[in-house]
Every structure is written in structure tokens, then in C-alpha cells.
Amino acid sequence: MKQLPRRLMLLGIVCLMSLFVFPMWQIILYAPQYPDGVEMHIYIDKIGGSSPGTLQNVNILNHYVGMQYIEPDDIPELQYFPYIIGAMGLLGLIALAINKKWGYLSWTIVLVVLGILGMYDFYLWEYDYGHNLSDTAPIKIPGASFQPPLIGRKQIINFIADSWPHIGGIGFGLSMFFGSAAWWSRKKQLSK
Amino acid sequence: MKYHQLIKSIIALALLGAGSTIFTGCEGPPDMGNSSAALADDVASQVYVPPGEYDEFYAFMSGGFSGQVSVYGLPSGRMLKVIPVFSLDAEKGYGFNEETKPLLETSHGFIPWDDAHHPELSQTDGETDGRWLFINGNNTPRIARIDLTTFETAEIIEIPNSGGNHSSPFTTENTEYVVAGTRFGVPYPQQDVSIDSYAEKFKGTLSFISVDPEEGHMDVAFQVLLPAFNYDLAHSGKGKSHGWTFFTTYNTEEKSTLLEVNASQNDKDFIAAINWKKAEEYIKQGKYREMPAKYAHNIYNEKTHTATSEMKDKVKVLIPEECPGLVYFLPTPKSPHGVDVDPSGEYIVGNGKLSADMAVHSFTKIQEAIANESFETTIDGVPVLKYEEILAGIVEKPGLGPLHTEFDGKGNAYTTYFISSEIVKWDIETQQVLDRIPTYYSVGHLMIPGGDSRKPDGKYMVALNKITKDRYLPTGPELNHSAQLYDISGDKMKLLLDFPTIGEPHYAQAIAADKVMPNSKKFYPIEENEHPYRTVREKDARVEREGKDVHIYMTSIRSHFAPDNIEGIKVGDRVYFHLTNLEQDWDVPHGLAVLGAQNAELLVMPGQTETLVWEPKAEGVYPFYCTDFCSALHQEMQGYLRVSPANSQVALDWRLGYDEPVQ
Numbered sequence: 001m002k003q004l005p006r007r008l009m010l011l012g013i014v015c016l017m018s019l020f021v022f023p024m025w026q027i028i029l030y031a032p033q034y035p036d037g038v039e040m041h042i043y044i045d046k047i048g049g050s051s052p053g054t055l056q057n058v059n060i061l062n063h064y065v066g067m068q069y070i071e072p073d074d075i076p077e078l079q080y081f082p083y084i085i086g087a088m089g090l091l092g093l094i095a096l097a098i099n100k101k102w103g104y105l106s107w108t109i110v111l112v113v114l115g116i117l118g119m120y121d122f123y124l125w126e127y128d129y130g131h132n133l134s135d136t137a138p139i140k141i142p143g144a145s146f147q148p149p150l151i152g153r154k155q156i157i158n159f160i161a162d163s164w165p166h167i168g169g170i171g172f173g174l175s176m177f178f179g180s181a182a183w184w185s186r187k188k189q190l191s192k
Numbered sequence: 193m194k195y196h197q198l199i200k201s202i203i204a205l206a207l208l209g210a211g212s213t214i215f216t217g218c219e220g221p222p223d224m225g226n227s228s229a230a231l232a233d234d235v236a237s238q239v240y241v242p243p244g245e246y247d248e249f250y251a252f253m254s255g256g257f258s259g260q261v262s263v264y265g266l267p268s269g270r271m272l273k274v275i276p277v278f279s280l281d282a283e284k285g286y287g288f289n290e291e292t293k294p295l296l297e298t299s300h301g302f303i304p305w306d307d308a309h310h311p312e313l314s315q316t317d318g319e320t321d322g323r324w325l326f327i328n329g330n331n332t333p334r335i336a337r338i339d340l341t342t343f344e345t346a347e348i349i350e351i352p353n354s355g356g357n358h359s360s361p362f363t364t365e366n367t368e369y370v371v372a373g374t375r376f377g378v379p380y381p382q383q384d385v386s387i388d389s390y391a392e393k394f395k396g397t398l399s400f401i402s403v404d405p406e407e408g409h410m411d412v413a414f415q416v417l418l419p420a421f422n423y424d425l426a427h428s429g430k431g432k433s434h435g436w437t438f439f440t441t442y443n444t445e446e447k448s449t450l451l452e453v454n455a456s457q458n459d460k461d462f463i464a465a466i467n468w469k470k471a472e473e474y475i476k477q478g479k480y481r482e483m484p485a486k487y488a489h490n491i492y493n494e495k496t497h498t499a500t501s502e503m504k505d506k507v508k509v510l511i512p513e514e515c516p517g518l519v520y521f522l523p524t525p526k527s528p529h530g531v532d533v534d535p536s537g538e539y540i541v542g543n544g545k546l547s548a549d550m551a552v553h554s555f556t557k558i559q560e561a562i563a564n565e566s567f568e569t570t571i572d573g574v575p576v577l578k579y580e581e582i583l584a585g586i587v588e589k590p591g592l593g594p595l596h597t598e599f600d601g602k603g604n605a606y607t608t609y610f611i612s613s614e615i616v617k618w619d620i621e622t623q624q625v626l627d628r629i630p631t632y633y634s635v636g637h638l639m640i641p642g643g644d645s646r647k648p649d650g651k652y653m654v655a656l657n658k659i660t661k662d663r664y665l666p667t668g669p670e671l672n673h674s675a676q677l678y679d680i681s682g683d684k685m686k687l688l689l690d691f692p693t694i695g696e697p698h699y700a701q702a703i704a705a706d707k708v709m710p711n712s713k714k715f716y717p718i719e720e721n722e723h724p725y726r727t728v729r730e731k732d733a734r735v736e737r738e739g740k741d742v743h744i745y746m747t748s749i750r751s752h753f754a755p756d757n758i759e760g761i762k763v764g765d766r767v768y769f770h771l772t773n774l775e776q777d778w779d780v781p782h783g784l785a786v787l788g789a790q791n792a793e794l795l796v797m798p799g800q801t802e803t804l805v806w807e808p809k810a811e812g813v814y815p816f817y818c819t820d821f822c823s824a825l826h827q828e829m830q831g832y833l834r835v836s837p838a839n840s841q842v843a844l845d846w847r848l849g850y851d852e853p854v855q
Contacts, residue, residue: 036778052717053776053798060750060777064824138825 005186006096009104012178013092016111018171019044019085025122025169027148028162029061041166044081047072065157066137067129067146077121084114092179101186108179115172123150231687238679239689241268246709249641249702251654252311252325253675255279256696259306261327261338266641266652266702267677269691277336277345278306278329280792286345288792290768290803291723292492297501298332298350299486307331309358310699314367314403318430318535318646322707324408326361326370333357335370335401337408339494341711346492349410352485352507353380353397359426361401365434365646369413369468372399373439377420377446381484390448394420397509398439400468409491414475414508416466416519419572420446422455423464425530425596430646431537433555435469438540442527455527456546460579462521463531463542465558474515480508495722497800513573520562521571523579524551530596530637534605534620535646539584543594543607550594550607552623554584585623590616595636596699598643600650600680606643608635608655615655615678617685629685631676633659640680641702649704653678653685656697664692673697714778716799723801725770730754735846742767742844748782748796749774750823752848753816756831760844763811763837769804771796783819786833793819808835 023041030037039050040058047055047070059069072078088111095103130147133140146156149163165173241247247265250272255262259279263272276286278296286292287304296302306329313320324346325338333351338344351357356375363370373396379385380395395417402413421441429436441462443455474480485507492499512519524542528551532541540553561567561582567575591609598606605620613634617627637656641649655676663674672692679686718728727733727745733754736743742765747754753771761767773782775798784794786806794802808814818829836842 051776052719053715056749056774057777060775060823063750138828 002189005104005182005189006099008178008182008185009092009096009107012175012182013089013096015171015178016085016092016175017089019168020082022167022171023048023169024166024172026162026164026166028164029058029156030160030162031158043078043168044085045078047075047078061159062129062146064137064139065141065144065146066134066139068132068134070129075125088114095182099186101183101190104179104183104186108176108183111172111176111179115176119150126150235679235686235688239267239269239677241265241270246705248705249649249652250705250708251639251641251700251702252313253656253693253697253700254308254311254327255694256309256673256698257307258695259308259329260695261308261311261325262694262697263343264675264691264693265705266654267688269675269677269689271694273343274694275338275343275345277327277338278303278308278334278348280304282792283795285792285794285802285804288804289794290805291498291801292345294499294501295345295348295490295492297488297490298334299352299488299503300332303332305331306334308336308695308698310361311701312361312363312370312699313645313701313703314408315363315645316366318365318434320642320645320647320701320703320707321367322703322711324367324403325701326363328357328360328372330357330375333360333372333374335361335372335410337403337410339408340708341713342494343712344492346408346494347410348488348490349401349412350487350489351399351401351412352487352504353378353382353395353415353483354399359398359423359439362426362428362437362644363403364428364437364468365430367403367405369400369402369428369437370410371426371428371437371439372401373397373423373426375422375424377422377443380417387448390420391446394446396420396423398423398437398464398466400437400466400471410489412487412504412507414471414480414510416471416510416512418464418512418519418574419444421462421464424528427531427533427644429533429537429555430535433533433537433540435467436555437466437468438522438531438533439464439466440524440528440531440542442529458526460523460525461527462576463524463528463540463553464574465520465522467518470517471510471515474510474518475508479515480510482506483509493722494716495720497716497721497723497802511573516573517562519574520558521574521576522553522558522582523568523576524553525549529594532597532599532605532644534599535601535648537646539605539620541597541605541607543596545593545595545610547594548589550587550590551579552584552587552620553582557582557584587616587618587623587625590618590625591628596638598638598640598653599648600640600643600653601648602650604650606638606640606653606680606685608638610634610636610658615653615685617680627684629678629687631655631657632663632674632690633657633661637697637699639700639702641704649702651679651681652688652702653680654700654702656693656700658696660692663690675700715776715780716797718772718774718776718799721772721799721801723770723772725768725803726801727770727772728774730774730848733846733848735760735844737844740765744769744846746771746784747774748772748784748818748829750780751818751825751829753784753818753829753831754848755846756848758832758846759834759836760842761808761833761835762840762842763808763835765808765835767806767808767833769794769806769816770801771804772801773798775799780822781820782822782829784816785819786816787814795820808833811835811837811840 025042249266280287333354337347339346354374358375359373361370377394422443447454525547528542530543593611677689773796
């Protein structure tokens, strides 16, 4: 079991790298006339969905109430997120190589901080899309907010909106778990 | 006649009249069983498909003289779609927009109508596979192929040297071929001759149209040249009789006038049995004649969203004298209408519509007779087999006017009787009548899902009736035809439902929903759009002038057209609205209608491009709008087109929104 911390760390890195393949977050809109749901997927570098037309369909829905168009090119996070995650992968490998307690711990703490910042950033975007409505919106509903939930389920006019981590987001969470597990097992090894 | 005798006669007649009036007045009309009291109690639950749930079967009914195919769900009888095939359909712009016009091209030019009789599903291993639906055009001989992923007409091929393509399309077991036969003998080659030269100058052709197994594309592979009998209906063999196709004939008398009498004199007419595998050998050996012919072949391309029409100029013809073993005539009483092959392929039912009994031929016996060369005579190189030698049995006096037979896969046959207006169920092996049930009224074809394939789904049966009279609320002199749905799962046939249909459904086909539903397309991916006048991004929307032709590269998305203000059009211009629907979601078509357009609307599916031609006759400002209620802002989806005098200096300009300039 000498290699356990390193193996745990490797798992953590692999989980983190899943963000390059799978969406980190999903927002699903349900209404009777959308039997398949409108399922938007947020990746670290793009916005997609269950069908190639999903983003366009979300934008069409949003335009009735004057929400801004979601234009991936205008979201800087999608430009630099991949570099941050890539860098974290490299740091993880370094932590794995040196196999120090503090290496695993600090990697995990940075991930947790990034996660919190990421969620806060996500909230700010959601707030902006939900509240910053066009003055020339065709349909104006006094008092209505179109901000999707940060996490969980919420009614937005005729839609039920779900917001949940996707596979990549779960991978991100697991990478924190495995990072801390690596730290814990290394600590155990050293205290023997 | 003396005066008092005349008086006596008049009084006698008056008494007779009064007497009979009183007599019938007492008796009243007899109960014909037309009322719904004849129904069993639980039928409603058998046909009730709750809101939001799906039917078990797709049924495709021919539109007859409507030229279309209508799609129904069974057992509910709910109509799902009308597919335009041979006739213009203003609702969908079919035959009006530039993209679909080539589908209706023929050697006679653009033909906006036909008489669509027999839908036929494609088959694999003798079982319906849900890929394509074929249907014949009777009047200007054609066969169409409908793609069952889009439920749109994908291809139409014209049949040369034919008149009245009735015995068509009736597929072979693996959709190697669909067939066509000429109902009318026609001069061969077509020429100006006396109609009285019918017997010598007129011929009948039976055509085999090959179907490409991947794309479904059709080609007239060969024609068989036969005497000018009237080739009425057909079915291909299956199982043991795979490789053969059977065509019924009437008018073996070869007459051209008062056919109801003159073509009903021979006690027996023929079923022409074609060995098409043999034909393939002869084609390979080069034993065909290449004859000049002129026929159109039209294909719709799903990527360019456009049909193209090609004119073909020759056809391969096989002549029975030169190709022994290719064709045999099976004597069959009397003016047989349908010819139906049971699921095993052994029994060939000749529905002799003017005969009291119904003949069932045995494929095994036919093969034996051919092997023994036991022929009654030979007509134009075609051996005529001996009736008694090929007979499997006779259904004795089952009803009046048998037309068509289908099978349930459980050893039973079901035959329609037009004159006695009923369906009779009988045992294929013993030819014993098992049950009979009335139809309302005068049934033509009947249909069991897969009922002409190797694997019938013997749960429901549909009767397709020619006459409705009092069955529904009256609608003036012209009434709908009707369909009746029966439960045939038990020993006794049971009437379940009665519903009106569109046009005149001759034949129909049905297929389990799960063979078709998973492949049904939701929209066309915009990135696959290869229409030459497509506009795949709104910012590329524009207007271009080429002399008098003005091309508007227009897009639609909820809820606007781009551009929606256009100026610089002049009287005498020919304006092409090339509308690309940018939507990429299910069930979001946009329509386009322009004031004064002399064709129809466009109805453009998501990802598709269609073209409307509009020729302004007078200066002014003309509105256009979206015709399909697409969204909450559908009513706002509208625009203007300014038309200036022919010599005007108004420049070509366009915009969407006030941020962009228009003069």
C-alpha cells in the first residue's frame, strides 16, 4: 500500500480531466410542449446541449422576455477555464511526483477555492442573464425573475428549470475528494 | 282495345298499386343490420387510444383520385398526415414551390394530378421493414417512393409504353423490384392507328422496376411484351414462389369498346405468371431488345432539398417467344381482379369478380405442370397451363363479386365481395367458408397489417368501402368514402369502428408503429443543407439582382424574417424568395405567403430551404407574413416589399430592424 497516496492522487487528476470531455453543468427546462426538455450543457470551453440546436433554442425562448443572447464567444471564462484546469492537472502531477503531504493538501485547497469561485461566477452570470433584460423586450412580466437556480429546481414562468452538475462537474467534486484522500493516506503513512 | 276493357285494366292496376302500398306499408323495410345495435358491448375500449398515447399501427391509405396518401393510426382511426404524392398540395406548397415541381415532371410535361391506387410497403425477407412506401399513379403511369423517415415523396418514376398503371407497385420479397402493368393495351410503339387494329397493333407491357437496396432509387429494369390484355392487379410470390410475380388479366377478348359486355365473354381469363429470376438471366445473356422510350425519372435530394428530373430514352424489352420459361398464363375464372399469394407462397388466389366460385391455384402444381410441359395451348409464345391441373381448390359460392384477399398468418384468408358488400373468412387449405360479415357499403380492397406479406399481423382488418350513403352526417351530393375496422383476433370477425377517409382509398398498408417511429426525423440539420440558395446564418441574408431576376436570400427564425423590408423591386421582375428556416427544433416550421402570389404558400421545415416565385404586376408595397403559427410573436412575423415602376431609380436595399438603413 506504499503507492496508495499516489494512486488516489492519480484518480483525482483523472476525475479532473473528465472536464475536458464531459459538460460540467446542465440546465434543463421542462414544459409540456417540450416533451424532450431543453437540455443545455455547460462545458469548460463551450456551451452545448442534448441537440446541436439547443443553444439556439434557449436563445429563442429567452428573446421573448428580453434576456441577452447567450453568446459563448462573449464569455471570457470559456476561454481561460481550460488553461486553469490544465494547470491544475500539471500541479497535481507535480504533487504526485513529490508525494508530500502539503503538496496534496495545497492542491486540494486550491481546487476547493476554485470551485467556490466558479460557483460564485456562475451565480453572477445567471443573475445577469436573469435580471439584465432589454428595454425593448416583447413580453414584460412585472416582478418576474428569469434567473435559473444555482443548483436544484425552480419554476420560471411556464418552465420548470433544473440546474445540476453534469459528469464533468461530478468529476471535479470527486477530484477534491481524492486529493484530500491522498493527503489523508499520506499523513497516515508518515505517522506510522 | 275496347273502351270498357281499358277502364277495367286501369282499375285493376290501381287496385294492385293500392294493395302493394298497403302491403309494404304494413311490412316496412327489412332490417339490414345497419344500426350500431349490431356492435358488441366492449368495442369502444378496443379502439380507444387515450390522449397522449400512441396507436399500435401506422396505416397508409391511398387517396385514389386525390392523388395523395393519407396516414392513419390504428386502432383509433385518427388521421396523422396527408402526404402529397401525385397531386399539387397548396397546404404544403407541394408542386408549387420550385423545389418540388420537378417531381411532377413526365414525358407529357408537368402533370399536377394522378390517381393513386395501391400503397405498398418495402419488405425484407418478406416482412414489412418500414423503410419506404411505394404507390402507383394510374392515369399517367408512374410509381412514387415515399421515404418513411420524413413521410415525404422522395422519388417518382414514369412507366413507358403503358396506359393505366393499375397492377402496381406490389413489391417482391426483398424489394428487389416493384412492378407495373398496363391496364390499357396501347399501340406498341405508340402511334396513330385505327382503334380497330387493337388485336394486332396493341400490346400490353409488364414492367419490373428495380429498387436500389441502400438509397431506394428506382429504375425500369425491363419490360415484358405481351398481348394487349388488360393487366389488372398483381402480387409477387413469396417463400417458395419467391422469384415469380402474378398479374391478373381481363379483356382477354382484346376488345376496345363496350367492355362491360365485350370483355366479359370469356369464361376464363388469365393470371400471367412471370418468372423474374429467369428474366434476370435473359437480361444477363443480352436476350433483350433495347427499345426507344421516353419517360421521366425524378428524385428529391434531402440535402439540397430539391428535386431533379431526368428524361430517359430507352428501355430493355423481353419478348416471350425469344425467352422460353419467362411467362405462363394460368386460366382463371372470370375477369379476375385481385391476385393474392398466401404467406407460405403456395396458394395463389384469383379473385374472379364475375365468377360464382373462386379459384385457388397451387404453386407446386403450377411447377409440376411446367415441368411436364402440360400446356393447353400457346398464345404469342406464352404457354397456357391447364386449369384443372394447377387448381388447389375452389371456394364454392362464397359471395358475389370477389375482389381482393388478404391473410392473417393463421391459415385464414379474407376476401371482399363488392356486390354482396361483405367480407368472407375462409380456410386456405380446405377452402371452407368460416365466417362472413357485412361492410357499409360495397367494399373494394381490404387490408390486414402485413396481410400481403409473409408475416401478417392478424389482429385488425380494415375494409375500404366505395359507398357511404347514410353512414355519416350528410354533406351534400359528394360523400366521403369510408373505412371499417374489424377485430379478427378471434374466430368471428367483429366490427369495431367506422371512419371517413380522404379521396378514394383503394388499397392500404399498415405496419407496427415501432418499425417506423424510431426513424422518424425531427428536423433537417442546418449544417447539412446544400441548397444552392441556402442562407445558413441570418447575417448572410441579402438580396441580389441578376437582370430581371431578383433572388432574396431570406431566413426565418422565431419570430422574424431576415430581411423583412425590401425595396428596389420593379414591375416585370421575377422575384425568388429563397427561404431558409434556421430553426433547429422539432415542429417549428415557418410559412411564407406574399400578397398576389399566383402559386401557394411555402411551408419550410427546420433546416430546409424552399423557393417561392413571385412576379409583381403593379407598383405598390406588398406585405408578406408567416402562415404557420410558430410562436407567441407569430402575428408580428411579417414584412414589406416595395415595388417600383419598371424604369424607377429606387436602388435595391433591404433591412431587418431600424439599425440598418433603408432608403
